[in-house]
Structure formats: C-alpha cells, structure tokens
Amino acid sequence: MPAYKLMYFEAKGRAEVIRLSFAAAGQSFEDKRYSIEEWYKVKPAIPQHQLPCLQVDGRFIPQSGAIMRYIAREFGFYGDNNNENTRVDVILGASDDFLKNVMSWYYKKDETKKEEIKKDLEETKLPQFFSLLESILKENDGGDGYFVGKKISLADILIYDITDQTSSIAKLPAFPPKLAGLIDRVKNNSKIKEYLAKREKLSQ
Known part of the structure; x- marks a missing residue:
C-alpha cells in the first residue's frame, strides 16, 4: 500500500x-x-x-x-464508467464556477463592494447553485441516492464540503429536499x- x-x-x-x-x-x-x-x-x-x-x-x-x-x-470515487466519470466532472466544473463567486466575495477589500457581492451570493448565486445541483441529482435514481451510480463519489463528498465550509462564512438558503437528503447521507457515511x-x- x-x-x-x-x-x-x-x-x-x-x-x-x-x-x-x-x-x-x-x-x-x-x-x-x-x-x-x-x-x-x-x-x-x-x-x-x-x-x-x-x-x-x-x-x-x-x-x-x-x-x-x-x-x-x-x-x-470517480464512477464506474465513462458516463459516470463525466457526471462527476460536471459537478466538479459547476462547483468550481460557484467557488469563483465565493472567492470573489471573500477576498474583496472594498467593504461596500464586499457587502453587495455577499448579498448577491446569498440571495441569488447560492439558490441558483443549489437548484442546479438538485436538478442534476434527480437525474440519478430520482435524487434519492447519489450524484453518480449507487455509491458515494467525489461529487457527493465535494458538495458536502462546499456547503459545510460556505455555511461558516455566509447564510445558506434552505437546501432543496433531494440535496438535503444527499448532504445527510454523506455526513452520516460511517467512515x-x-x-x-x-x-x-x-x-x-
């Protein structure tokens, strides 16, 4: 090993x-x-x-x-075939796009601009991101499992981590129901x- x-x-x-x-x-x-x-x-x-x-x-x-x-x-944790690999990559790409918005706000020096960006993040960008994740999640087993296949993947772990870290610096909107279930499944994974x-x- x-x-x-x-x-x-x-x-x-x-x-x-x-x-x-x-x-x-x-x-x-x-x-x-x-x-x-x-x-x-x-x-x-x-x-x-x-x-x-x-x-x-x-x-x-x-x-x-x-x-x-x-x-x-x-x-x-990367899927079992090319289609599943690609689904993981889609989540990673969407997450990277979202995190650029978070970083733009977090490191902004101008306090007035920072508050404006934070407001947009909390009221627009976060709900849009969660809605996108919900729709992608529903494409696999109706959203009652994971983003890819029948088991946990990097996509699930990453989304849990992003929501966990973002929640400590910004006010999160309520999770859509399927996404909320996924977050619970990841954090309650035994390991x-x-x-x-x-x-x-x-x-x-």
Whole structure:
C-alpha cells in the first residue's frame, strides 16, 4: 500500500475534500499542516510552490484538482464508467464556477463592494447553485441516492464540503429536499462520520 502525505495549512480550504476522501476510503495518511512560518521555509522544495500537495511514496502531486481526482480514481470515487466519470466532472466544473463567486466575495477589500457581492451570493448565486445541483441529482435514481451510480463519489463528498465550509462564512438558503437528503447521507457515511467526530476545529 502506498504511503500518502498530504501537505497543507492549518485550515480546511482546498485540502478538506481530500481529507474527507481519504476518510471515506478508510485510508490512513500523514496530514502535514504547516504554519505560515514553516511554509516559507519548505516552499522552495514544493512543486509549483503551492499547497495542497500530495506525496505518494515520495512522488509529488501538486494542484488540488489533480489530487482529488487521483484519490477518487484510486479508491473508486470517480464512477464506474465513462458516463459516470463525466457526471462527476460536471459537478466538479459547476462547483468550481460557484467557488469563483465565493472567492470573489471573500477576498474583496472594498467593504461596500464586499457587502453587495455577499448579498448577491446569498440571495441569488447560492439558490441558483443549489437548484442546479438538485436538478442534476434527480437525474440519478430520482435524487434519492447519489450524484453518480449507487455509491458515494467525489461529487457527493465535494458538495458536502462546499456547503459545510460556505455555511461558516455566509447564510445558506434552505437546501432543496433531494440535496438535503444527499448532504445527510454523506455526513452520516460511517467512515466520514467517524472522521468528522474527531476532526479538529480548523479555519476555512
């Protein structure tokens, strides 16, 4: 079995979906979390000089998107055929589009503009995103299971993580019914539930 080492900061951020995926797989890994001071010291040795970065038996894999897809393929969270792979990619792409809106607001310096963007996020962008997810979810087993096939996938884990992290910085609208059910299924997955019970309180 390969030795995995995930490197990131003392935060959830772009690494949490990877941690959740390892948890869902029941796979142990070294969860290396750098302080800012430590990061500046090791940064020159890290490919592309950014985090997260995953080491697999000493081999570096940079880029959060590449890492989460790698883990998903390794542990069966990427669908069982090309159609299911593509459905996972659709969710990942839609999520990336949505997260650009969140980041645009979160890092905005102008406080007046920031409030305007937050209002649009909470009243328009979040409901639109949830509605899109609900419609995609209903395409598979009427929305009573997962986004892909009959088992949990990276798409489900990612959406749980996005809603969890966003809820701590913005007011979420009510989940549509099928999406609410999915969120409950993911967080009550026995292995993820065990991880969440032990998870340290981290910043976003």
